[in-house]
Amino acid sequence: MTAARTGSVTPDLTIGVVGPHDLVERVMLMGHGPTPVPSRLVAAAYRDEQEAADKVVRLGSGVDVCLFASPVPYDFARKAGVLTMPATYVPLNGAALQGALLRASLDERFDPSRVSIDVLGRAEVEEAYAEISLGTEQVHLREEAAGPGTLAAFHERLWRRGATTVAMTCVHATAERMEMAGVPTIRVRPTGAAIRSSLQTAALLGAHHRLEESQLVVVLVDVPTLRETPRRVTPRYWRDELKLALHRVLLQEAHRMNASVWPLDDHSYLVIATRGSVTASTEGFRTPPFVERVREELGLAIEVGIGMGRTAHEAENHARAALARSQSSQRAQGFALDRDGRALVPAPRTPPRNSQPQAKPKGLEILARLADKLGDQEQPLIVDAENAGKMLGVTPRTARRLLRTLVEEGLAWPLPPNRTPQPGRPRQLYRLIVEKLGPKANTS
Numbered sequence: 001m002t003a004a005r006t007g008s009v010t011p012d013l014t015i016g017v018v019g020p021h022d023l024v025e026r027v028m029l030m031g032h033g034p035t036p037v038p039s040r041l042v043a044a045a046y047r048d049e050q051e052a053a054d055k056v057v058r059l060g061s062g063v064d065v066c067l068f069a070s071p072v073p074y075d076f077a078r079k080a081g082v083l084t085m086p087a088t089y090v091p092l093n094g095a096a097l098q099g100a101l102l103r104a105s106l107d108e109r110f111d112p113s114r115v116s117i118d119v120l121g122r123a124e125v126e127e128a129y130a131e132i133s134l135g136t137e138q139v140h141l142r143e144e145a146a147g148p149g150t151l152a153a154f155h156e157r158l159w160r161r162g163a164t165t166v167a168m169t170c171v172h173a174t175a176e177r178m179e180m181a182g183v184p185t186i187r188v189r190p191t192g193a194a195i196r197s198s199l200q201t202a203a204l205l206g207a208h209h210r211l212e213e214s215q216l217v218v219v220l221v222d223v224p225t226l227r228e229t230p231r232r233v234t235p236r237y238w239r240d241e242l243k244l245a246l247h248r249v250l251l252q253e254a255h256r257m258n259a260s261v262w263p264l265d266d267h268s269y270l271v272i273a274t275r276g277s278v279t280a281s282t283e284g285f286r287t288p289p290f291v292e293r294v295r296e297e298l299g300l301a302i303e304v305g306i307g308m309g310r311t312a313h314e315a316e317n318h319a320r321a322a323l324a325r326s327q328s329s330q331r332a333q334g335f336a337l338d339r340d341g342r343a344l345v346p347a348p349r350t351p352p353r354n355s356q357p358q359a360k361p362k363g364l365e366i367l368a369r370l371a372d373k374l375g376d377q378e379q380p381l382i383v384d385a386e387n388a389g390k391m392l393g394v395t396p397r398t399a400r401r402l403l404r405t406l407v408e409e410g411l412a413w414p415l416p417p418n419r420t421p422q423p424g425r426p427r428q429l430y431r432l433i434v435e436k437l438g439p440k441a442n443t444s
Helices: 021-030 049-062 071-080 095-106 122-131 148-160 172-180 192-210 224-228 236-256 275-281 291-298 312-329 362-374 385-392 396-408
Strands: 013-020 039-046 065-068 087-089 115-118 140-142 166-169 185-187 216-222 260-263 268-274 303-309 381-383 412-414 430-432
Touching (some): 013 021, 013 071, 013 172, 021 039, 049 065, 049 071, 071 087, 095 122, 095 166, 095 185, 115 148, 140 148, 148 166, 172 185, 192 260, 192 268, 224 236, 236 260, 268 275, 303 312, 362 381, 362 385, 362 396, 381 385, 385 396, 396 412, 396 430
Parallel strands (some): 013 039, 013 065, 065 087, 115 140, 115 166, 166 185
Antiparallel strands (some): 216 268, 216 303, 260 268, 412 430
């Protein structure tokens, strides 16, 4: 990195970049862009992924955080027990894998449906293939990280047997070995967007490490509607539109918190921020973040867990524990755990015996009546205003208002209008989130 300009603030945060020479150079060049806090980058390039642990040791206390160019060197360093500082890596799933598949499809020698892939998990590969409508029946995976020789032998054996047309590897040294052996090879390389986001995450991690009072905070956002609705029941475009809309809202809110957002899977997201920014957006951890805005704009109920820790791994584990605690108690409070795993906001006490029990909220009462009328079904319960009106004994206009109430309270989700060749307004369908009722009571 070049020296700071005269009059500018000299960055006191140092990020060590560990990876093969070409990826380290790429990260260093992109490091000139804006990051949440001023920082400088120190290169620690290697020729073989197994040198990653030694590079981390050499960096030592001279860096505040390590950014690995891929999950592979991070895994080697973690297993070697040399990570004494916060660390993160540039992911190779999602767009990176799809980019490799695109390169394979443009080469007439290769069949993207008959390949071997290393390091990446099965769920990540299946998701990437599903996005381009390809099956994975003839895709061979080696999910565990291993030495370059072991991975090269895995790919070469399959190719020589004719089981694959090309090998896709996340490991630089493995690619070199296979190219020397004459095995067709495509490297899975990180995207520019992933590098920029990882640099921001590394800067945040390093800032938290430098400031003891600014602990690392991981926020997990889970979407029950996406988790519990089977794909065969709801159209794929509806799920995709919902995920895009939710991701956009989370990005806007995270920007205000100076945080980063990562999709974890089909129904959850990970947000990395500072304790100070989360404290400000949650009124001192009294209300969960994102919940109200998502409900107001999308009519969607989400569940949130916040965790703090001395490392990213510890903070994420606490966030998962907080999310599970929040889901099991069905309360907003207790959604955040500190770095010792203790709840920041104690759960509310049991009401005194002489207090009057609260009446069931109106939305839950309506939902319970509709669920009772529809009876037990394996598929999600879907209604429109006309059918809901008949079941509730009200006019379609009143039923339409009641269904909107369910949406506002996160107890239903509006599906895309059911387009029919008949004239007039298309039917608006609603998916009832009956899971919010909890275990069914005996209504006999």
